[in-house]
Amino acid sequence: MKRWYIVLFACFAAAPFGALAQTSSTMTDSSNVILTRVLDLAEIGFQNGVEFEQLSGGATFFFPTGTRDAIDEMSLVLDYVSGQTIPVERNLQVRVSGQVMHVERIDGETSRGRIEIELDRDAIQSGFVEVGIDYAGASSESICIDERASGDFLRIEPSTRIILSLDRAALDDVARVADVMPPRKRLVTVPSTSADRALSFALRAAAAYDAEAGMITFESGDSDSGDSWTSTTIRLSSTETGGVGGAQVSVTNTPKPGLLFEGKEPSLGFDVIGSPWGPLSSGATYRIDGSRSTQDTITFADLNIGTLDQLVTGSTTFDISASIDAFPVGQIPMGVQLLIAAARSVNGQGVTASAYMNGTLLGSRPLDNEGPTWMSFTIPAGLVVRDNQIEVLVQRQIEGGSCRFGPQGYPAQIFPESRFILGKAPDPIDDFFLLRQAFGNGLDVVLGEDVGAQEAMPWLLPVAGAILPDAVVITPQSQIIAPVDGDRPRPFLYVGFQAPAGADAKVRFDQGRVEVRDNQGSVLFNGEMLNDVGLVQIVEVNGRSGLWLRPGAGAPPAPTPVAPLLLDRGDLAFISSDGVQIVTSTRRASLIDVVYPERFDAMQLIATYRPWIVGALWIALTLIVIRFLQGVYHRAGRGKKS
Incomplete structure (x- = not known):
C-alpha cells in the first residue's frame, strides 16, 4: 500500500480590530546581528518524522519562513534512516518549490544518511518553503515480483530542518516577527501590573500558544542566550494606552526580537498578530465562532476543508480532523454524511469505503455508482472527544496486468458538501472537553483570596492551554456571580486552595484529612502526597458550571509536545510534574473513592x-x-x- 502525505497546518487567522495598533521598534546597534532560526519537522507536527515502505511513498512539507527580506541565508538538512532485507534499487528525490534539487541513491542494509542543500531566497512562496520527498525503487525487472519481499523502509527523521540566517535589523515589524518566531514563548510581566490584567493576559496567551504542550512558560528576565533564536519573549506592559478596548503590539528593542503588549485590552493583540499558517488555513485546521446559533448540520466547507483527492491502487486513507471547538457551543456530532466519488477500474470494479471515528469503525459501504454517492454513518455520543479524527479507508481489489504492466491507481474524492449531523451536547459539567466547548462563549476568571497569581501561574498555564479554546474572551471577576434570569450562564475558572463557596466539589479540603482511594480501598493520595499534586475539578456554583484549579505544593506540570497535558473525558483530575496522574468521572462510574477520616457522619461511617x-x-x-x-x-x- 502506498503512503502519501500532504501536510498543511493552520492556526487562528488574523482578525481586524479598529482599536488595535501595531508598531515597530528598530534597534540602533543591530545592523550586523545575524540570528539562527531552526525549523524542524517536530515543530510543524511530526515528532516522529514520516516513514515509507514497499519501495513507494511521498510527502510534501511546508516550512513557515516568513518574508524573504529578513533572510540572509537558508539551507535544508534532511536526515534519514533506511533498511532492506534483500538487494533492491532505491532512490530518494528531494523537491523544493516544485523543482527537483537532489536525487540520492540509497544502498546497503540499515544505514543513516544526510542530505544538505543550499537554498535560494526565491524558494520562499507566500511565506513558506515547500519541500517534497519522493521515495521509489524496484527489486526486479519483472513486475510480478511482490514489492513486500524487499522488507525495505525509509524514515525521514524529525530532525530534518530548514536553517535560516536572519538579519536582526530587518525584523523590525510585528508581522515579520510573528511569521518566523519560534513556537516556544516566555511570558514576562512588569511587577506593577495588576493581578487581573496579568491573569487574563496569561490565560489568553496559554490558549493561543499551546501551553498544554509546554510551549509557553512564565519567567522573568531574558535567558535565551547565544546566536540561536529558540524562544520568543512576550512582555505585558502596565501601560494602558490605545483607547477604550484598545491594544498595541510592538517589537521589543532587544538582541532577539520579542513582542510587547500594551493597552487597556492587551489580549486583543493576539488576534491581530494571527499565525504564520494563515495562508494555508483552507487546507486543514479551522476555527468556528462558538457563539453561532444552533444548527442541524455543519459542512466540511464550513470547516475550511476542501475537496480531498487521492489515487487508490489497493487502499488509501483520508484523514479529517474535527476539534470540539469547531462545532457550535452546546452541540456535538451525532453522525457524518460523506459525499464520495471513485472512478471504476478498466474492468468495472468499484471500491469499498469504511469510516472510522477515533479508531472505532462506524460502518462500511460499497461504492459502485459512476457519480458521487452519499454515505451516512451514525456517531455514538461516547466516541466524541476533544480532538476527533475521522478516517475514511477506501479499498479496491488490485488488478494485475498479466506481468505486462503494474497495478493502476484510480482517483477517489470526498467533496466539501460532506457534513456532520449535529445534536444536543450533554451538560458541560459532565466532561472537560464539553466545558472547553462551553468556554467558547467566554468565561469569568476568579482568583481566590488564598492564592496569588504569581504562585498559581506555573499550574494555571498548562491547564488553561488544555481547557480553553484559542480565541476565548476572558473577564476577570472578584467572585462567582449568580446568573441573571434569562441570560445564558457563562462558565467560570476559579483558582484557589479551597473550593469556591457553594460548590458541589467531590474532593474538598475543608473537612479535615482527605484520603483518595481506589475501588479496592488502597490509598492513592493522602497527606503531603495529596498536598503536592494539583487538583482540576468541574464544579457547579449558583447554577453555573466551571472549573476549579487547586495548585499543588510540589513541582508543577512540565508538558512537552510529545507528552502534552490533556484534559478530555472526566470531571476530576490529579496533576503533577509528570502530567495527569489520575482522571475520572465522579458522575459516571468513578474509579476513586474520597474519604474524610475525621468526619463521622452517617455516610462516612458506612463508607469506612x-x-x-x-x-x-x-x-x-x-x-x-x-x-x-x-x-x-x-x-x-x-x-x-x-
Missing part, C-alpha cells in the same frame, strides 16, 4: 466500615432465614403428630 456492615447484614439475614425455617419445620412436625 462497609465490609463489616455488609458482613453483619449477611449474618443477620442468615439467622433470620434459619429462624424462619426452624419455625416451618416445627409447625410441620406438630401437624404430623396431631
